[in-house]
Structure formats: structure tokens, C-alpha cells
Amino acid sequence: EADIYQTPRYLVIGTGKKITLECSQTMGHDKMYWYQQDPGMELHLIHYSYGVNSTEKGDLSSESTVSRIRTEHFPLTLESARPSHTSQYLCASSDLGHFNSPLHFGNGTRLTVT
Amino acid sequence: AQKVTQAQTEISVVEKEDVTLDCVYETRDTTYYLFWYKQPPSGELVFLIRRNSFDEQNEISGRYSWNFQKSTSSFNFTITASQVVDSAVYFCALRSGGYQKVTFGTGTKLQVIP
Numbered sequence A: 001e002a003d004i005y006q007t008p009r010y011l012v013i014g015t016g017k018k019i020t021l022e023c024s025q026t027m028g029h030d031k032m033y034w035y036q037q038d039p040g041m042e043l044h045l046i047h048y049s050y051g052v053n054s055t056e057k058g059d060l061s062s063e064s065t066v067s068r069i070r071t072e073h074f075p076l077t078l079e080s081a082r083p084s085h086t087s088q089y090l091c092a093s094s095d096l097g098h099f100n101s102p103l104h105f106g107n108g109t110r111l112t113v114t
Numbered sequence B: 001a002q003k004v005t006q007a008q009t010e011i012s013v014v015e016k017e018d019v020t021l022d023c024v025y026e027t028r029d030t031t032y033y034l035f036w037y038k039q040p041p042s043g044e045l046v047f048l049i050r051r052n053s054f055d056e057q058n059e060i061s062g063r064y065s066w067n068f069q070k071s072t073s074s075f076n077f078t079i080t081a082s083q084v085v086d087s088a089v090y091f092c093a094l095r096s097g098g099y100q101k102v103t104f105g106t107g108t109k110l111q112v113i114p
Helices: none
Strands: A004-007 A010-013 A019-025 A031-037 A043-051 A054-057 A076-078 A087-094 A109-113 B003-005 B010-014 B019-021 B024-026 B032-039 B046-052 B059-061 B064-069 B074-079 B088-096 B108-113
Touching: A004 A087, A010 A019, A019 A031, A019 A087, A019 A109, B003 B088, B010 B019, B019 B108, B024 B074, B032 B074, B046 B059, B046 B064, B074 B088
Parallel strands: A010 A109, B010 B108
Antiparallel strands: A004 A019, A019 A076, A031 A043, A031 A087, A043 A054, A087 A109, B003 B024, B019 B074, B032 B046, B032 B088, B059 B064, B064 B074, B088 B108
């Protein structure tokens, strides 16, 4: 069973604040991902990582940044939050060594920027 | 490039009815993997099934069954005797050979009415 954790679960902040969404996994997976999910359901890949010190931008342009200093940790940071950043953010991981490995998702962070 | 189409945005059925969720994919690769995920109202995405491009055998798991047809590039998901707990958004996803990113469809929201 997947063990991937996201905090906080819900976050309401004001415009201009800096925030970091945390994501940790205990499975030793090399690959990690951040998806942004619109209210209309569609998932957009915003960042991914193949391993430590590897980060790539996804399909959807995002003002957020990520880091991968440790295998198990893949935090996402918004330097200055805006109402347009209001969304759900989903973190996922998968095993790089197995191409058919599914993504394991965290519970998500629902972010509201006022 | 790869693409996943879930043409059904929302489906409503009465409890105990059967329902099929459609998924059509596009890829130029001969090796690829297809996945289905369930996202209940609580928000997390739960992995349901994977299928590789070399295995067209259909699969049944309890009330769930999946029909993979390469000739029509489809990977449809059927729920038999639907229950209220099946109410969720269901996503079809594709990962093709050598392509590390997973492409998701736009999701189908299923509502099972008691």
C-alpha cells in the first residue's frame, strides 16, 4: 500500500504570502510529481522529478517552484500567492525501475488564496 | 505526443444499474500502459487497474471489469450493479514507452443515485 503524505490538507491564506506545500513518501520511489487539479476535475502536471537534485517543469506553466534534496521529500513553494493559485494540489510518486508502476497519490492540499 | 479522451463528463445512474465509462487513447508507441484511477469526494486518487499494450485480456474484479481493445484504442471500464459508494470521478491515464510522464484524461464524474 502506498505511503505518501501531504500537508496541510487545507490552507487558506492571503494574497502575497509565501507558502510551501509539503509532500513526503516512505516507499523509496525515485519519481515524484505535482499535479494541479482544477475545480472542473482535469489534472495538470506542473512539476516532476526523477530523483535527488532532478526537477523538471510539467505541461502546465506554474509560478511555483520545487526542490528535491532528499528522495522522500518533494516540497512545492509559491513565493507570492495569488487568487489564481486557488486549486487542489496533488503529489504523487512512482517506482522508476518499473515502467508499469502506477502513480501513488497523496490526499492533496486544497489551497484557497483570498 | 499522447492523449487520453474521456468524452463522458458526467454520468448519473440509479443504484444497481450497470454503467460503462469510456476511455480512448492516442500514442505512437507500441509499448504503453493504461491505468484507471478513482477519486472519491474526499479527494485522493486511488489506483484501480493497469494494463500493458501487449495484454488485451479483459479483466474482472468483483463488480468491476475492463475491456481493452487495441483495434479501437479504447480501455473502457464497466461497473456492474452500481452502488452509491461508486460515486466518484474516474480517470483514465496513459504512459507510453520511453515517456516518463503520465497523461490523464479529463475524468468522468459518476453519480449513483439511491
